[in-house]
Amino acid sequence: MIYVVYLIVYGFLLTAVVGLVASWIDRKVTARVQYRVGPPILQPLIDIVKLLGKETLVPKGASKTAFLLAPLVGLGGVILVSTLLWLNNINTSNTFIGDLIVAVYLLTIPSISIIMGGFASANPLASIGASREMKLVLGYELPFVLAVFVPVIHSGFSIRLGDIIAFQAVNGAIVGSWSGALALIVVIMCVQAKLALVPFDVPEAETELAGGALIEYSGSGLAVYKLMKNMLLFTLPFFVMILFMGGFRLKGIQLLYSVLRYVGLVALITVIRNTNPRVRIDQAVRFFWGPMTIIAIVAVILAFKGL
Amino acid sequence: MAKTIVPIGPYHPLQEEPEFFTLTVEGETVIDIDVKVGYNHRGIEKLSESKTFDQATFLVERICGICSTSHPYAHTRAVEDVISVEVPERAKFIRTIIAEGERIHSHLLWLGLAGHFLGYNTVYMWAWKLREEILDVMEILSGNRNNYAMFKPGGVRRDIKAEDIPVCLKKIDSIVPTLIMLKKAVIDDPVLHARTKGVGILSKEDAINYSALGPTSRASGVARDLRKDCPYGAYDKMQWDMIVTKNGDVFDKAVVRILETFESIKIVKYCLQNLPGGDIDLNLKSIPAGEGIGHIEAPRGETFHYVKTDGTNRPVRHKVRAPTFMNLPTYKATVVGQTISDATIILAAIDPCYCCTERMAVRNTKGKMLYNGEDLVRLSQEKTEKIRRKLGKKA
Numbered sequence: 001m002i003y004v005v006y007l008i009v010y011g012f013l014l015t016a017v018v019g020l021v022a023s024w025i026d027r028k029v030t031a032r033v034q035y036r037v038g039p040p041i042l043q044p045l046i047d048i049v050k051l052l053g054k055e056t057l058v059p060k061g062a063s064k065t066a067f068l069l070a071p072l073v074g075l076g077g078v079i080l081v082s083t084l085l086w087l088n089n090i091n092t093s094n095t096f097i098g099d100l101i102v103a104v105y106l107l108t109i110p111s112i113s114i115i116m117g118g119f120a121s122a123n124p125l126a127s128i129g130a131s132r133e134m135k136l137v138l139g140y141e142l143p144f145v146l147a148v149f150v151p152v153i154h155s156g157f158s159i160r161l162g163d164i165i166a167f168q169a170v171n172g173a174i175v176g177s178w179s180g181a182l183a184l185i186v187v188i189m190c191v192q193a194k195l196a197l198v199p200f201d202v203p204e205a206e207t208e209l210a211g212g213a214l215i216e217y218s219g220s221g222l223a224v225y226k227l228m229k230n231m232l233l234f235t236l237p238f239f240v241m242i243l244f245m246g247g248f249r250l251k252g253i254q255l256l257y258s259v260l261r262y263v264g265l266v267a268l269i270t271v272i273r274n275t276n277p278r279v280r281i282d283q284a285v286r287f288f289w290g291p292m293t294i295i296a297i298v299a300v301i302l303a304f305k306g307l
Numbered sequence: 308m309a310k311t312i313v314p315i316g317p318y319h320p321l322q323e324e325p326e327f328f329t330l331t332v333e334g335e336t337v338i339d340i341d342v343k344v345g346y347n348h349r350g351i352e353k354l355s356e357s358k359t360f361d362q363a364t365f366l367v368e369r370i371c372g373i374c375s376t377s378h379p380y381a382h383t384r385a386v387e388d389v390i391s392v393e394v395p396e397r398a399k400f401i402r403t404i405i406a407e408g409e410r411i412h413s414h415l416l417w418l419g420l421a422g423h424f425l426g427y428n429t430v431y432m433w434a435w436k437l438r439e440e441i442l443d444v445m446e447i448l449s450g451n452r453n454n455y456a457m458f459k460p461g462g463v464r465r466d467i468k469a470e471d472i473p474v475c476l477k478k479i480d481s482i483v484p485t486l487i488m489l490k491k492a493v494i495d496d497p498v499l500h501a502r503t504k505g506v507g508i509l510s511k512e513d514a515i516n517y518s519a520l521g522p523t524s525r526a527s528g529v530a531r532d533l534r535k536d537c538p539y540g541a542y543d544k545m546q547w548d549m550i551v552t553k554n555g556d557v558f559d560k561a562v563v564r565i566l567e568t569f570e571s572i573k574i575v576k577y578c579l580q581n582l583p584g585g586d587i588d589l590n591l592k593s594i595p596a597g598e599g600i601g602h603i604e605a606p607r608g609e610t611f612h613y614v615k616t617d618g619t620n621r622p623v624r625h626k627v628r629a630p631t632f633m634n635l636p637t638y639k640a641t642v643v644g645q646t647i648s649d650a651t652i653i654l655a656a657i658d659p660c661y662c663c664t665e666r667m668a669v670r671n672t673k674g675k676m677l678y679n680g681e682d683l684v685r686l687s688q689e690k691t692e693k694i695r696r697k698l699g700k701k702a
Contacts, residue, residue, distance in 0.1 A: 034432030198426045207424045208651045278426030280648045
């Protein structure tokens with residue numbers, strides 16, 4: 001029963017609220033950078049509520065079940081992984097062997113749901129978007145997993161999130177080491193791609209594919225996707241914080257530091273997306289398999305040497 | 308690999324006008340492109356035949372919202388060519404100021420849109436913010452942010468007040484530092500290089516063979532600019548540089564436009580500072596029978612107008628050719644062989660203006676023309692008649 005509470009309160013509600021606020025920060029900062037005013041704080045929520053009230057259209061020739069199920073699969077994946085992260089963050093003994101691997105797997109579910117929805121919608125632009133998303137996943141997963149090895153090595157080859165947090169509570173954040181800093185750079189780039197933000201927004205590329213995989217979605221389907229993306233804007237930086245910055249501490253002055261770190265990560269993502277044009281899909285894959293993988297391997301080697 | 312058709316248009320977030328590109332793709336590579344325009348055909352040339360020369364100047368101003376001065380400029384020059392007159396010196400300077408102001412705002416608009424197409428929305432917003440200052444200057448000078456209504460055959464409609472000049476100069480100077488920063492941000496950005504260098508190359512031979520015009524040709528190394536080649540207005544009164552680059556890719560087209568903006572600022576400032584005195588209008592009373600052509604260098608290339616008159620106050624024939632009409636076919640040389648993601652920016656790189664290019668002819672596949680102008684008029688009348696009868700029955 002306690003887990004259901006965790007699932008609803010932490011996994012869904014808290015993550016959604018923080019995600020929506022983060023998405024507002026992202027939009028507001030972007031607007032200020034671009035000489036615009038920006039939306040009011042409730043705008044991300046208003047967008048989703050409004051979409052929920054709109055008609056949901058299923059295109060002719062689309063696979064109805066897959067088309068309507070895809071957003072829910074993605075949302076489910078995000079809720080599960082958030083619950084898992086919160087469980088470990090609140091009490092480090094709430095961990096089980098291999099939950100890091102589960103988290104890494106679950107974090108790809110949103111991408112897979114987008115691929116599923118794109119191919120199910122029987123639209124050429126959506127198919128291209130979905131195939132691009134697939135290539136992007138193939139691109140960033142390799143350096144992402146390599147970079148995730150670094151905290152594993154540091155914390156004495158533990159694949160439990162709780163152990164990694166506990167290790168950092170004693171020995172200081174992993175980002176303080178050389179290998180941790182390098183791995184963090186790689187992970188932030190991968191997060192950018194996982195969030196499908198510029199420069200890696202190739203699957204959606206509004207001006208090329210008119211929304212790509214999401215082109216046929218409307219009404220509640222689109223609302224669920226938007227909510228999923230907003231929640232990812234919390235979950236992914238949260239995952240990064242657990243691995244490299246000792247988690248989201250909730251006691252005393254540490255809470256303030258944690259919030260600052262989180263806002264810093266979101267701001268960094270926002271800055272990256274506002275100071276770069278979109279890359280091509282082949283350039284994106286080359287970027288992840290080339291420089292990013294090399295940096296990640298270097299980080300892993302440094303971690304082995306204890307640096 | 309299977310061929311897929313990727314449609315861009317008729318309504319697509321890529322471009323703000325209705326036009327239809329059919330990209331035949333294999334995987335992500337474009338192997339053929341077909342362009343269809345004519346969704347907004349308004350019959351300007353025909354309309355112009357029912358308007359006086361003064362009215363037609365306003366009409367052609369509405370062909371395009373962005374190059375709204377190049378069409379009146381070319382049209383008034385065509386009418387003046389019929390009687391072979393030169394407009395007063397002051398009118399020439401004012402015309403040059405308006406035309407160059409338009410070039411600045413048009414190039415900034417393109418730069419912003421190009422940024423948007425590449426997903427670089429910060430450049431988009433910044434360029435358009437700078438453009439606002441120029442639009443303010445235009446409003447001070449002409450009373451309008453766009454569609455300036457400054458031109459008339461024989462001169463200009465509105466004089467520039469002496470007290471406005473320092474205000475305008477100050478406003479123009481105020482955008483230069485930001486513009487230099489924007490130029491650096493665009494020209495030195497490594498990711499932009501990766502996206503635009505070597506993409507959509509239009510070779511010099513192709514540029515000549517397709518008769519590309521304006522910045523599109525100058526980026527390919529064809530040093531052709533009407534302002535230098537057959538000077539009109541006040542362009543021969545001052546020192547300015549024609550920007551020519553060699554590579555012909557998207558990056559070079561952007562560079563040409565950005566650097567031209569600086570040249571235009573130079574020209575506008577010179578004209579405002581050295582505005583000669585005198586009349587602004589010849590007060591033409593009648594246009595004799597004859598033919599005249601007027602061509603000017605619009606922001607996108609050469610705009611060409613032909614006017615045939617018969618001694619009345621209306622033209623017998625008015626022909627318009629906008630630069631995009633010549634630049635559009637270069638897509639065959641630039642888009643084919645590129646990926647879809649590059650195709651979008653290549654399509655945008657010629658700074659297309661489809662409303663200037665609107666033409667219409669319906670053909671069947673065997674190449675026989677199905678309708679000509681008269682048929683369309685007849686069809687339209689028949690339809691109106693049908694609707695009228697239907698309404699009559701109801702009533």
